[in-house]
Amino acid sequence: MPRILVVDDEPSILSVLSTILRAEGYEVVPENNGEKAQALIKEQDFDLLLCDIYMKPVGGMDILQFARHDSPSTSVIMLTAYGSVETAIKALKLGAFDYVTKPFKVDELLITVQRALAYRTALTENADLKAMLTTKYRMENIIAESPSMKNVCEMIRKVAPTDTTILIYGESGTGKELVAKAIHTQSPRKEKKFLAVNCAALPEPLLESEMFGHVKGAFTGAASDKQGLFEAVSGGTIFLDEIGSMPLSIQGKLLRVLQEKEVRRVGSNENIPVDARVLAATNTKLESLIQEGKFREDLYYRLSVIPIQIAPLRERQDDILPLIYHVIRAETPEGKDLPTLDPEASHVMEIYNWPGNVRELENAIKHALAFATDGRIKPGDLPAKVVESAKSAPSPATAGQNQPGSLDAERGKSLRAFLRQKEKEYLQQVLSLTRGNKEEAAKALKISLATLYRKLPDSEA
Ligand SMILES: Nc1ncnc2c1ncn2[C@@H]1O[C@H](COP(=O)(O)OP(=O)(O)OP(=O)(O)O)[C@@H](O)[C@H]1O
Ligand SMILES: [Mg+2]
Known part of the structure; x- marks a missing residue:
């Protein structure tokens, strides 16, 4: 907004x-x-x-x-x-x-x-690189140029000051933890701790003791009393990552902690009051886990008071270039010239569909920076996978076209000219489907109206 x-x-x-x-x-x-x-x-x-x-x-x-x-x-x-x-x-x-x-x-x-x-x-x-870098982003560290990511930032701004439990949805690498941290750092709890636990990474007994603590002798190897995260965070925020993987027995205990604001260490009968805000994240729809009996419905309702959905990167094209520049800047040591991005390379990255989302984009740029020796990132410096699938996979630029043959027919043209041509054709197709309505077309293409105008030849914009 x-x-x-x-x-x-x-x-x-x-x-x-x-x-x-x-x-x-x-x-x-x-x-x-x-x-x-x-x-x-x-x-x-x-x-x-x-x-x-x-x-x-x-x-x-x-x-x-x-x-x-x-x-x-x-x-x-x-x-x-x-x-x-x-x-x-x-x-x-x-x-x-x-x-x-x-x-x-x-x-x-x-x-x-x-x-x-x-x-x-x-x-x-x-804007050229320099202008990009002086842009003040709306939220520190979170790049949000696309409408859907701006919406996420708006949500963060709204929910941060409250103590509500938030459930963050998003494919792997879309920035769930980043969003959770942003909520914490904009909340009144910001001076207190932010502690994360990955519910998929620990076996059940360890996860339980990690979250709620244990007393000496509670199980083999419990040599002394131990605080759990809920106690240790004392007034801060707990981030329960991959909550869909949390075993049912622990889900029940978590629900109790959320309701009573008290924990009981494993092996103890004593209730200890705790003050923790809980944020949770998942990359699988919890609704389907509920259907399968793997997730408690009451916990789901307790957690998802406010859901935040992060769209996959392929659905928010407007974020790709700003993210690229963001990573380039972060990876370049202070005082050194910032590498530039060749238009071909930027085009390839704009049409790749990023199954690994922002994390994959970060890795691709790091890869390119290691290979770009002359201060310029060219398509050849990017991971082969990115360049290859940009050439062949059905992407916005090539979807619906007479495929592999057309690639041959275009041999000899530069990759950039080829992609531009295909993109133009595809835009025309979508525009004719929406009977020339550019707003609808932009929506269907999941790009902003301004991006659509930029991509159209002057005569049609
Ligand atoms: N909008 C964004 N702006 C800047 N950096 C981002 C953005 N989204 C993600 N990142 C970066 O991408 C990387 C992956 O983000 P993060 O770890 O938060 O994702 P995740 O959804 O928790 O992934 P996973 O499901 O793999 O745990 C991080 O380095 C993060 O800083
Ligand atoms: Mg994560």
Whole structure:
């Protein structure tokens, strides 16, 4: 959900604008004081700034210049009184995306807002490496350019301050643990511990004692008393990874701990009060485990008060390039030049379907960095699997085409030209299926509207 900062010192206009934009589903932060607006721009990320020009003492032009300097990726629309076109033009020269004259027509305002947001997305996507790196991401460490990942960040922001149990769904490598950590670090428990346990990695007795502790002599090898995670985390967050693999007997005990907020160490009769927030993750649908009698339904309802679903990487194309740059930056020692990414290599990675999700992408980049000796990542530096399947597998660029033969027919063209051509053909097919409706097409292709526009030839965009 795009975030919009609306600045106007006229309370009635501020409230009308906020209402209209919220009704469209935008997240709106209203502000009537120019100085405070600048502080907000400094502290938070906004996709769009909608700002009145005439305000005192800090005027709209000052805020515009401040925003362009401090947060260049935020689009700016200025609000100006009817008849002051000269000032409006000055604003455009200073980097505003557009202006809207007051009194404004709602339709006109909304269209300008949509265009400014689409422009911003296109800009961020096309930005060169350096610009990419200066982009302030909405949540530290979590790359979220795709609508679905932005939605996940939004959820994190909402649920973090509460003490609710969260169940995180996602295929392997999609970032479940990352999301769990983000919830912890944005919660009031952030100064306390974050402890993780992988329920699939430990045999039943060990998992039980790991979670709840044991007393000396509780079982062979229990040479002394031991605290479990629920006690050790004291006020922090416990992350139960792969909860679908938790044995039924432990599920029952966990349910009790969640309800009573007390643990009993293995081999003891004493109840010890605990304070732990529980986050859980799974890559299998717990519903089907319930059907099979492998997961307790009551525990499921207790855990999944709020579910967060992380989409597989192949369904959020918009995240691929930003993730690549994120990894390149993380892997390059400070002070060394950042390697660049050849367009062919970036294209191959954009159409590969990433069965191992972000983890696989990370590994592919690390592999490429080890092979790229001249500071440039080329397709040949990527794992063979990625390049090969980009050439042959049904991907958005080749699906539905007359396959293997067409590859032969295209021999001699560069891989990039070939892929571009196939992608163009596929886009046309989808567009004709949606009778030219670009929004529907973008949805079907699981890319943003801005990405679709970027990929279309100028004549059709
Ligand atoms: N949106 C993202 N932005 C930045 N890094 C990400 C993102 N998603 C995942 N990663 C990185 O990808 C790697 C895998 O993420 P993580 O371990 O959280 O996934 P997981 O879903 O827990 O995987 P598994 O099911 O294999 O345990 C980590 O290094 C993580 O930092
Ligand atoms: Mg994990």
